Amino acid sequence: xxxxxxxxxxxxxxxxxxxxxxxxxxxxxxxxxxxxxxxxxxxxxxxxxxxxxxxxxxxxxxxxxxxxxxxxxxxxxxxxxxxxxxxxxxxxxxxxxxxxxxxxxxxxxxxxxxxxxxxxxxxxxxxxxxxxxxxxxxxxxxxxxxxxxxxxxxxxxxxxxxxxxxxxxxxxxxxxxxxxxxxxxxxxxxxxxxxxxxxxxxxxxxxxxxxxxxxxxxxxxxxxxxxxxxxxxxxxxxxxxxxxxxxxxxxxxx
Amino acid sequence: xxxxxxxxxxxxxxxxxxxxxxxxxxxxxxxxxxxxxxxxxxxxxxxxxxxxxxxxxxxxxxxxxxxxxxxxxxxxx
Numbered sequence: 001x002x003x004x005x006x007x008x009x010x011x012x013x014x015x016x017x018x019x020x021x022x023x024x025x026x027x028x029x030x031x032x033x034x035x036x037x038x039x040x041x042x043x044x045x046x047x048x049x050x051x052x053x054x055x056x057x058x059x060x061x062x063x064x065x066x067x068x069x070x071x072x073x074x075x076x077x078x079x080x081x082x083x084x085x086x087x088x089x090x091x092x093x094x095x096x097x098x099x100x101x102x103x104x105x106x107x108x109x110x111x112x113x114x115x116x117x118x119x120x121x122x123x124x125x126x127x128x129x130x131x132x133x134x135x136x137x138x139x140x141x142x143x144x145x146x147x148x149x150x151x152x153x154x155x156x157x158x159x160x161x162x163x164x165x166x167x168x169x170x171x172x173x174x175x176x177x178x179x180x181x182x183x184x185x186x187x188x189x190x191x192x193x194x195x196x197x198x199x200x201x202x203x204x205x206x207x208x209x210x211x212x213x214x215x216x217x218x219x220x221x222x223x224x225x226x227x228x229x230x231x232x233x234x235x236x237x238x239x240x241x242x243x244x245x246x247x248x249x250x251x252x253x254x
Numbered sequence: 255x256x257x258x259x260x261x262x263x264x265x266x267x268x269x270x271x272x273x274x275x276x277x278x279x280x281x282x283x284x285x286x287x288x289x290x291x292x293x294x295x296x297x298x299x300x301x302x303x304x305x306x307x308x309x310x311x312x313x314x315x316x317x318x319x320x321x322x323x324x325x326x327x328x329x330x331x
Contacts, residue, residue, distance in 0.1 A: 094273060096270040107285055108271075194270065197272075198268075198270060
């Protein structure tokens, strides 16, 4: 099926690699005009190239999502180029491994919260008015299983991802009636540069696959499929929900 | 210099922190209260070295890489 996002305009933060890149590619293949937003502008340009995009169909935006003026400018750029914003995917995040809570550095806490929570807040803050102005839209926030469970590799990351889930609930409560659906996904392990880079060795990566109920972690394309559905009009009655997407890993842990 | 080495050590040991440095060196410099000269070194030589690191840095290689980068940084002062 193609054309599920025909005439839609999307902003995808974190679009330079991993899940964000897969979402950009999927959205582009379904007819959306896509703004690939990332601090890694080289990676964002690579995403555009892989999409086979031109300026009529996609654009790369160098943005620090924890900076309000840059986020405001990002939204203005997209509206100026494509006339509106229908979809926002908040995919940009950082994951810095930490020791247990009492040994976490305050500076790492702040760094994580600024990107993972404040960044999502700012993108919603400046995109929602544009969506309402053009009749509504769909926001998909990317959280994590770390935001649902008390285990993980990073205290601030886990708490930030729990914050994203609750921001989804609050934003949905406030803006669904104005035509803006807000949903969230919580992926488990996904084969991305982040996961490869954070995994100590190839052996550890294989072990992680072997311990999974499906015998493997997810792919970025599999995550993009769920995001596509939530972003599209097929999910027109869905708002305020968080979807677990982990190949059964959470079920096994219960 | 010590702050710069601290940043470098963290970036070698943790991929996520390395990404934060590679794409937000100015923010990192501000958070660590680096001097103007230190911030310039972070954005220059140190970033070049961090970009060249293997992904992932194998656990057995972390201390060696940290020491190598620390020596490079010391040589800049």
